[in-house]
Amino acid sequence: MSSVKTKRDVLGTSSLRPDGGAKVKGDFAFTSDLHAENMLWGATLRSPHPHARIVSIDTTAAWKIAGVECIVTADDVPGQLTYGLISSDQPVFAKDVVRYMGEPIAAVAADHPETCRRALAAITVVYEVLPVLFDPELAIGDDFEPIHPDGNLIRQQRIVHGDTSVVGDVIVEGHYVIGMQDQAFLGTESALALPDADGQGVEVFVATQWLHEDQKQMAACLNLPTERVRLVLGGVGGAFGAREDISLQVHTALLALRTSRPVKMQYGREESFFGHVHRHPATVWMRHHATNEGKIVKIEARFVFDGGAYASTSAAVLINGVTHTQGPYKCPVAVVDGYAVRTNNPPCGAMRGFGVVQACFAHEGQMDKLAAAVGTDPVSIRLMNAMETGDLLITGQPVESVAPVARLIRETNEIPLPPDLAIDANELDLPGGSGITAERKHIRRGIGWGVSIKNIMYSEGFDDYSTARCTLSDGKVVLKFATSEVGQGFVTLAPQIARSVLGVTDAVCDTIDTQIGSAGSTSASRQTWMSGGAVDGACRLVRERLFELVGAQQNIEPIRFAIEDDEIVDTAGTFRMSVIEASQGITISETFEHHHRKTEELDENGQGNCHVAFAFVAHRAVVDVDPELGLVKVVQIATAQDVGQVLNPLSVLGQIEGGIAQGLGLAVMEEIIVQEGRVRNPSFTDYLLPTALDAPVVVARMIEEYEPQAPLGAKGVGEPPCISVTPAIVAAIRDAIGKDIDRCPVRPQDICL
Amino acid sequence: MPVLIAHTISEATEILAENPDATILNGGTDLMVEVNFNHRHPSSVLLLRNVPQLREWSIDSSQQTITIGAGVPYAAMETGAIAAAVPALAQAARTVGSPQIRAAGTMGGNLGTCSPAGDTLPVLSALEATIHLSSQDGERTVPFGEFMVGPKKNSRLQHEIITAVTLPVTGNRQGYSKVGVRNAMVISVASACFAIVDDTPRLAMGSVGPTILRAVKAEKFLAEATKDLDNISDEIAREFGEIASTEARPIDDHRSTAQYRAHAIKVLASRLAVRGTAS
Numbered sequence A: 001m002s003s004v005k006t007k008r009d010v011l012g013t014s015s016l017r018p019d020g021g022a023k024v025k026g027d028f029a030f031t032s033d034l035h036a037e038n039m040l041w042g043a044t045l046r047s048p049h050p051h052a053r054i055v056s057i058d059t060t061a062a063w064k065i066a067g068v069e070c071i072v073t074a075d076d077v078p079g080q081l082t083y084g085l086i087s088s089d090q091p092v093f094a095k096d097v098v099r100y101m102g103e104p105i106a107a108v109a110a111d112h113p114e115t116c117r118r119a120l121a122a123i124t125v126v127y128e129v130l131p132v133l134f135d136p137e138l139a140i141g142d143d144f145e146p147i148h149p150d151g152n153l154i155r156q157q158r159i160v161h162g163d164t165s166v167v168g169d170v171i172v173e174g175h176y177v178i179g180m181q182d183q184a185f186l187g188t189e190s191a192l193a194l195p196d197a198d199g200q201g202v203e204v205f206v207a208t209q210w211l212h213e214d215q216k217q218m219a220a221c222l223n224l225p226t227e228r229v230r231l232v233l234g235g236v237g238g239a240f241g242a243r244e245d246i247s248l249q250v251h252t253a254l255l256a257l258r259t260s261r262p263v264k265m266q267y268g269r270e271e272s273f274f275g276h277v278h279r280h281p282a283t284v285w286m287r288h289h290a291t292n293e294g295k296i297v298k299i300e301a302r303f304v305f306d307g308g309a310y311a312s313t314s315a316a317v318l319i320n321g322v323t324h325t326q327g328p329y330k331c332p333v334a335v336v337d338g339y340a341v342r343t344n345n346p347p348c349g350a351m352r353g354f355g356v357v358q359a360c361f362a363h364e365g366q367m368d369k370l371a372a373a374v375g376t377d378p379v380s381i382r383l384m385n386a387m388e389t390g391d392l393l394i395t396g397q398p399v400e401s402v403a404p405v406a407r408l409i410r411e412t413n414e415i416p417l418p419p420d421l422a423i424d425a426n427e428l429d430l431p432g433g434s435g436i437t438a439e440r441k442h443i444r445r446g447i448g449w450g451v452s453i454k455n456i457m458y459s460e461g462f463d464d465y466s467t468a469r470c471t472l473s474d475g476k477v478v479l480k481f482a483t484s485e486v487g488q489g490f491v492t493l494a495p496q497i498a499r500s501v502l503g504v505t506d507a508v509c510d511t512i513d514t515q516i517g518s519a520g521s522t523s524a525s526r527q528t529w530m531s532g533g534a535v536d537g538a539c540r541l542v543r544e545r546l547f548e549l550v551g552a553q554q555n556i557e558p559i560r561f562a563i564e565d566d567e568i569v570d571t572a573g574t575f576r577m578s579v580i581e582a583s584q585g586i587t588i589s590e591t592f593e594h595h596h597r598k599t600e601e602l603d604e605n606g607q608g609n610c611h612v613a614f615a616f617v618a619h620r621a622v623v624d625v626d627p628e629l630g631l632v633k634v635v636q637i638a639t640a641q642d643v644g645q646v647l648n649p650l651s652v653l654g655q656i657e658g659g660i661a662q663g664l665g666l667a668v669m670e671e672i673i674v675q676e677g678r679v680r681n682p683s684f685t686d687y688l689l690p691t692a693l694d695a696p697v698v699v700a701r702m703i704e705e706y707e708p709q710a711p712l713g714a715k716g717v718g719e720p721p722c723i724s725v726t727p728a729i730v731a732a733i734r735d736a737i738g739k740d741i742d743r744c745p746v747r748p749q750d751i752c753l
Numbered sequence B: 001m002p003v004l005i006a007h008t009i010s011e012a013t014e015i016l017a018e019n020p021d022a023t024i025l026n027g028g029t030d031l032m033v034e035v036n037f038n039h040r041h042p043s044s045v046l047l048l049r050n051v052p053q054l055r056e057w058s059i060d061s062s063q064q065t066i067t068i069g070a071g072v073p074y075a076a077m078e079t080g081a082i083a084a085a086v087p088a089l090a091q092a093a094r095t096v097g098s099p100q101i102r103a104a105g106t107m108g109g110n111l112g113t114c115s116p117a118g119d120t121l122p123v124l125s126a127l128e129a130t131i132h133l134s135s136q137d138g139e140r141t142v143p144f145g146e147f148m149v150g151p152k153k154n155s156r157l158q159h160e161i162i163t164a165v166t167l168p169v170t171g172n173r174q175g176y177s178k179v180g181v182r183n184a185m186v187i188s189v190a191s192a193c194f195a196i197v198d199d200t201p202r203l204a205m206g207s208v209g210p211t212i213l214r215a216v217k218a219e220k221f222l223a224e225a226t227k228d229l230d231n232i233s234d235e236i237a238r239e240f241g242e243i244a245s246t247e248a249r250p251i252d253d254h255r256s257t258a259q260y261r262a263h264a265i266k267v268l269a270s271r272l273a274v275r276g277t278a279s
């Protein structure tokens, strides 16, 4: 049989997403598209107050509405009354007190969303409004009554490193404010729960980042054995951290169990703003000491992260923030104080960049101040201090990762600047865009820099692992894992790995669910490393078994075999056989669990090897500003990113461009406005996301330096693109207008008033 | 919920007379949002999309006016003959929402909603447009200044349909500017329309008061400060902007601050005063 060699989408190629075509055509089923026979709709009653005592809840009138099948409150939660990722401090339903605006109080199931809406309106809750703790500074210390039994301070961490008596020749200081950003995924929260016939279990289709963690928390609240809560990943429309915490999972499952009918819940856009955690707003103070040339000798800093009403991942976000104080620069001495606090503001947790975004905004502002103070430029000051492999962090941890910081800065600097604005530039290319607010002569251009370091994977001793199974049969591979595909492209990468390792062409992913071990969360830029490592490991085990089988048949030592293209070849002889032929009529299945190396907790001085590995990136922003009106147009972002090995160039570019758009949002427009605990702009009318007209030209270089610690030599690439682009854009605005700006997002009035 | 479909204006007014509670639906880009948010619960809807007359427009060259049907979508105003006749209206139309919104949204709907942030409204104010209303009782016209009476309030009677808007074709300088925090698809934080009509300058301001405001003092200042409106010095333009900003009555809200809005009016007005001149 002669065969034409088909091009195989192995590692290193821009293999296309298996779900790409369906998504473009609108055929892809997101969780919100799911439907079940005899299904009810669920909806949530939420608190209108940021802080209040619940005096009474009366559901009598709501029960009487035709079509209402079930109403549940805290009293109906069969198991644990609270949940949470790190500490279980968040109620499934508020019972005695509500601690943030939008906190769930009850849920209903009914025949139609409109019936649900009417039922919610018919529930009477009597509140006694309490004083609102909205100032994070007041949450430190004893100035405000604890708003939660766990207290108002979620975590405090100090870092003391080196000889702290050192004083620099030059000292620069800054106070920085970072606003509350929303992940703003397009597919709002959604789940479909199907109760088991015996009422003792439930199957839940849900858009989530971490199936097994949801499963664990749900089982505890539902008082069911873990294996009776089976989760299946529904189509996910973006995540960015907002799907790490439980939102509607317990509510939907509880309603399904109570009614013995399938129940679907789905948040609208407004509810979504109240239904998930956001990026922590933070204030950061930093004081850099340096030599007269500009070499950093000491950094002092103080961070306050506003965690909102419940702990979520605030404790980990805080650690990420304080341990990245120095940025991608050498720093021998540091004194850092960090606080993550509880307030009556919306709960905050994971979002792309996870605490490092806040640190980076501050340390990059400082680097520019330092450059100005010693009379050098932003590029030279960063090159002079650039971190290298082997340097010690302020936690005492050596950076073992590849750390091409200086190279990233140089390569970014080599990218040509965009041409000047044409004299007759179209209004759409000017700040103000279609509003025609300016002419060419009103515009000034600025250039700014941002460079960052980001830890990848989980820290502080967490045993972080991922599981995958590879099954080879008749030349076809099926891969099974619980890795949430939230758009990052693991469903593209996993088959690429199988094709490379096993020489097959036909490789597909099985249903993503809890019928296999945990994959950990799709977060912390970890899945290519962790689940990639698991799939790679499983495929290698299958390959070993295949070599043994073929070796036995052919009387060749298996060790002599290798995969070449789509064939098994004897490296010491002439035997060749296609993998398809070799695997005809047999099935080989292997499961592999990939763990990353152990990390440590920090001691009371913030010392310890708490992180696994690091990724770096440099950004240079060119921005046009209308200084009089305070309007901005980001013209170009040049970037060089440390990626280890590129496994799929198109996927990497997608992460780079998307991350830059998200970082741009934080730089100039995206902010949840909270006044005394109340969210003022829970809609896409008023929470502004960048449009195509706001997105800059991106010129990206992927810097490939193989990461020996990583299973595939590849670092995670998801978070770095959004981290230092924000300070780069803000620096470019400062450069254009010659004025200090210490907050993001930058508002028009920050520029012109 | 009944949807009543009209094919002519008289059919529409008849339906409205019989169903005084019917909610008028044009492009739906305001109404459907309100329905989605549960802010409005129409008991019945009168659909105007199938009334061809409302989608017509015509230029009266003897009167030097243009009359635009209330159902003409923004997309039709962005370029072509309407844009040539009323450039400021085209500029306002281009700032509305996204291409999808501009394909569906209409001036009739903008007038029906009468938000201080409605983008065509400052143009109608500066050009002193006339609004045509039709009902079973007959037709009447109302100057824009008397049409908009408050935030989201107008003097249309419940049984009246907005059929068209008549604007002068001035052949003279006019322009619209809108400030938002995004470069497209954004609700205005402050906006202004400058126009020269009958050799007098006019300035209308949006999003800085309960209705669209005319900067009458600034207009008067400019008329007195120069004879040649196509040759305004930077200094006069600046003062024009400063006076206009004192006439704005902005508020603080989650979209911006009163201080910024007043400042933006100052800048927009002074830039518009000289936009399109040689200076």
Ligand SMILES: Cc1cc2nc3c(=O)[nH]c(=O)nc-3n(C[C@H](O)[C@H](O)[C@H](O)COP(=O)(O)OP(=O)(O)OC[C@H]3O[C@@H](n4cnc5c(N)ncnc54)[C@H](O)[C@@H]3O)c2cc1C
Residues within 6 Å of the ligand: B023, B024, B025, B026, B027, B028, B029, B030, B031, B032, B033, B048, B070, B095, B096, B097, B098, B101, B104, B105, B106, B107, B108, B109, B110, B111, B112, B113, B117, B118, B119, B120, B156, B160, B161, B162, B163, B185, B186, B187, B188
């Ligand atoms: C995403 C988005 C972006 C937007 N951006 C902008 C923007 O940038 N600038 C802006 O100004 N607006 C914007 N809008 C609002 C809206 O598009 C405009 O106000 C538009 O002009 C409404 O026209 P419509 O035909 O869709 O009105 P509809 O929604 O059909 O009607 C609006 C109101 O007017 C009444 N009405 C409509 N026609 C008549 C009539 N002939 N007689 C009497 N009453 C009538 C209706 O009963 C209703 O109360 C946006 C809306 C959306 C959804």
